[in-house]
Amino acid sequence: MTEDVLQVSHISKQLGGKPILQDCSFTVKRGELKVLIGPSGAGKSTLLQCINCLIPPDSGDIWLEGTKLDRANKAHLCAFRAQVGMIFQDFNLFDHLTAEENVAIALRKVRGMSRKDAADRALEELGRVGLARRSQLYPAQLSGGQKQRVAMARALAMDPKVILLDEPTSALDPELVGEVLAVIRDLAQNGMTMIMATHQMDFARALAHEILFMERGKIIEQGAPDVLLAEGCNTRTRDFCCRLLEMGA
């Protein structure tokens, strides 16, 4: 139960001479949900994309189940990415493929499954996020919430060891947020390992095992939500959350 799945050590990243990430380290255990919070521009999204090298970090190492990621090795990098699911803020479904094909394509091309097996698996995953009946629709015909659920199914179909969620609900209309959070809640309760950047504080408080608070490219506080958000404690995390609540009110 306490086995380390993902280990991120001393990741730093500069863009145009400006430090975006400074020496970020943390470890994710199996079945854990870590929530990244912090003001926009703090580097949450960059950190997540550095983990699977969509943005290559300048320095630092990533370990997946005890194996160090060799970034220079293309094949190794692809195999690594295939085991790490990613959910984007703006969905990034493949626009020219139906929902089912979106889920199936990586199974076929990366996992090497047959067309038939991949389609079966895709339907199964779409069923899990409640979209089996929309499997033949194209992204342009789906609502934002449905798109994000297809993206979840696409990531889940790869049987990822860990899923990175980059503000999965922030591009959605408020009434569509619930359906996506429900899927994530389900996953968390079934023991999926996840790292999620979000502004949904209630959600984080209820489900997160640990909160990482980021500011200016650094992880400045980290701990269980009960500790960081406890009544009367004087943490930056609590400060930030109170401000978010005030704005919401």
Place this chain on the structure above:
Amino acid sequence: MLLDIDFFTQDVLPALNQGLLVTLALIIPAGVIGFIGGIVLGCARAFGGPVLRGFGNAYTTTLRGVPLAVQLMMIYYALPKIGIYFDAYGAALLSFILCSAAYHSEYVRGALLSIRQGQIRAAQALGMTTFQTILWIVVPQAARRALPGCGNEIVYLIKYSSLAYLVTCMELMGEGKVVASDTFRFTEVFMAVGAYYLVLVTLATWLLHWLERRTYIPGFGAR
């Protein structure tokens, strides 16, 4: 006078059918090779290094800025001055290929650049290699975006193939001109020539629409 059927069946149609073959022999290779050239050039302009991109852009701007008639005359009349000789057919074919490659490259480049970064990121996040990403994500999307423009270009090519007559290549237009000059019946002969081109253009347009419908996907194609 417009009902002189013998004139059409005996003089006009045989000559025009002969010319039609030459026109087709111009359009088909020029269309195919020009399109392939346009893809190569478009890729170079979208993804190439600064030198390649600069060269591609300069080539495209020049060929799009100068009338095809001038290019054709250059190749046929001017290149022999520096020792390069083409027959009429070769000169016409070459100039059509060079010119349509420039026009095609514009659509190909636009289509490639219109693919959102997120699509590529998502493919990489799923573990696809660069080659797989290009083959399964970039090409299918870019092809759909470029199809209407490139198809239009083929339609233009059919019409502009008539310019081959300027360098004495005897295609539809040239054959028509000979018959018209011999008989001085310009109206009737060129009505017939026009009809041939109309049929060609209409067929090509249908084919293009059919292809667009076949490959239609919600969210793509003409807005």
Place this chain on the structure above:
Amino acid sequence: MRCMRRRGGRTGSPAASPHFPANPRKKNGIFMASSLQVVMDALPFILGGTVVTVCAVAIALGMGLVFGVPLAVAQVYGGPLARRCVGLYVWFFRGVPILVLLFLFYGLFVSCGLNPNPFLISCCVMGCTSTAYQSQIFRGAIESLPQGQLKAARALGMHDAGAIRSIILPQAMRLSIPGWANEFSILLKDSAVCYVLGTQEIMSRANSVAARTHEHLAMFAVAGVIYFVLTIIVLALLRRLENAVQIPGYSTGNGMAGFECKG
């Protein structure tokens, strides 16, 4: 091919051809220098052709504008018969090459007993073709306007004709400028073909000088440069026009929608 060639009636400037020196290139072998000399000598003559080209293109564009707008309105708001007629017209003039149309109109002029003036025929042919293309540019622009515009005008009690004139067209015309700029550069390039009838424009003059001096390379290069520069100048002017009539909220960035329309 030159059998029916006649001097253009409105050639504007140098009516009398300047004399050209005999070509000394082959004898003394000074390739560049002699070419340059011929170019310098011929330049005023060819630039005179620019005036003719610009006039022809301007007349054709103007004609396309005057007839293209009503055709577009008829195609969008007209009854089935009007639509069909416009569709037929557009189909014909977009399907037949300019070169064929030039000779066809020549034949029509002759059989109607009119004087087949090459400049006039060129303007007619380019004007008719441009009308077809421009009507599709304007149609695309009109169709891209939100439905609510016409409804709002009707709700204010305007007649349809008034609403189209004072609400729809001012918006549609702005959206059409990029398509129109494109149409100009196509028309300018098409105008080079008009030399087959003997219109005394750039191409025709370059060709005749080239034939006499055997400086084909230099002469056609000069012609190419002139067309190129003309395109750049006019496109810059049109971009200025676009900025001058711009209204906030009307991005013409994708105003090409109409141009790609197929008929």
